[in-house]
Amino acid sequence: MKITIADLLEPLARAGEVVVFTGAGLSADSGIPTFRDGSTGLWANIDPEEVASIEGFENNPDKVWAWHESMRSLFAEVQPNTGHEGIAALEALLPNARVTVITQNIDGLHQAAGSTRVLEIHGSVLRIRCHRHCGFVEHWLAGHAAPRRCPSCGAPARPDVVWFGEALDQDVFSLAAQATLDADVFFTVGTSAIVQPAASLAMAAKEYGALLIEVNPYETPFSVHADYAVRSGASEFFPALWKDLSKIVGEPGGQNASKRVD
Incomplete structure (x- = not known):
């Protein structure tokens, strides 16, 4: 279904839980090659x-x-790109919602951009x-x-x-699963969301009633399952979303920042 950012503003303004599930395509704009390109x-x-x-x-x-x-x-x-920064900005724009980032990436760029609730289901190369x-x-x-x-x-x-053949960290994945089940809006960004067990999160979000939005410049096998498939890169999409969403809920820190659509 072809949509505009305007179609997403009211669902986001109403949301109590927003989940952003990210893959390698998000970090490609920072200069990190994907694993299979x-x-x-x-x-x-x-x-x-x-x-x-x-x-x-x-x-x-x-x-x-x-x-x-x-x-x-x-x-x-490398540095976080505008996609990472736009995702992090959702926390300030949606003060009445919990924003959870679930990432397959191991580069630490979400935290560097300012996201505070990041669940790294594949771990991080920045730790030992x-x-x-x-x-x-x-x-x-x-x-x-x-x-x-x-x-x-x-x-x-x-x-x-997490290496090939290893199980995911169950504590981290349990937190990711709970956020998924609680989600009102669930984004998949820069990933086909077909590799298990990560793919189970997006489908579980849909089954539990979340609005499912795919942000990817290319059609993927997952596209048919999304409520909305946005043919855009995250570096273009999230800054534009931030700009339009700020008109609805107010600039971060401003007096309208806590006003929500009822």
């Missing part, structure tokens, strides 16, 4: 099983660390943790070598990301 993708000339699996880590930890360190260096050089789950987790500072051993128990340390 031909010769420029992060998997280009790389066997994922060698650098992003438990077996690869146990067979050749140096290779796994080198690949993650290259990603960490790349992410340190104990391979034995003893509880040790530490932020990986740019320019600093990551410890290869857990300082708490001596087990191998590893990037805090």
Whole structure:
């Protein structure tokens, strides 16, 4: 269905829970290649099983660390784009709604843009943790070598990301699932939302009555399930949404900021 931003303003102004589910397409405008985009993708000339699996880590930890360190260096050089910033701005524009970001991305750009409730279901390359789950987790500072051993128990340390063949962190996914079930408006942004178990969130939101909005410049297999499919990149869509939504609920911090459509 072809829509305009104006069609989304009243549902957003009424919402008590807004969920934004994001994938690699969102960060592409910041200069981060997606994992599967031909010769420029992060998997280009790389066997994922060698650098992003438990077996690869146990067979050749140096290779796994080198690949993650290259990603960490790349992410340190980029900034959030206007899509990230527009998503973060929803928190100020919708003061009576809880805005939850559920992301498949591991780059930390949502937090850098100012989003305060971010559920990283695939983890973050900006953190390291104990391979034995003893509880040790530490932020990986740019320019600093990551410890290869857990300082708490001596087990191998590893990037805090979900590798192929691993289950998602159940605590994080449970929070994501609850936000999904509570959602009044659910965006999918820069993702086809067909990879499980992440894809189950968008469909669950629809089944529980959320307005389901896809923001993607390309049609995806998920498009037929969306209530509205917006053929736009996030960097164009969310700043435009912010501009129009501010006319309804007031500028962030202004005297009309808490006025909502009844």
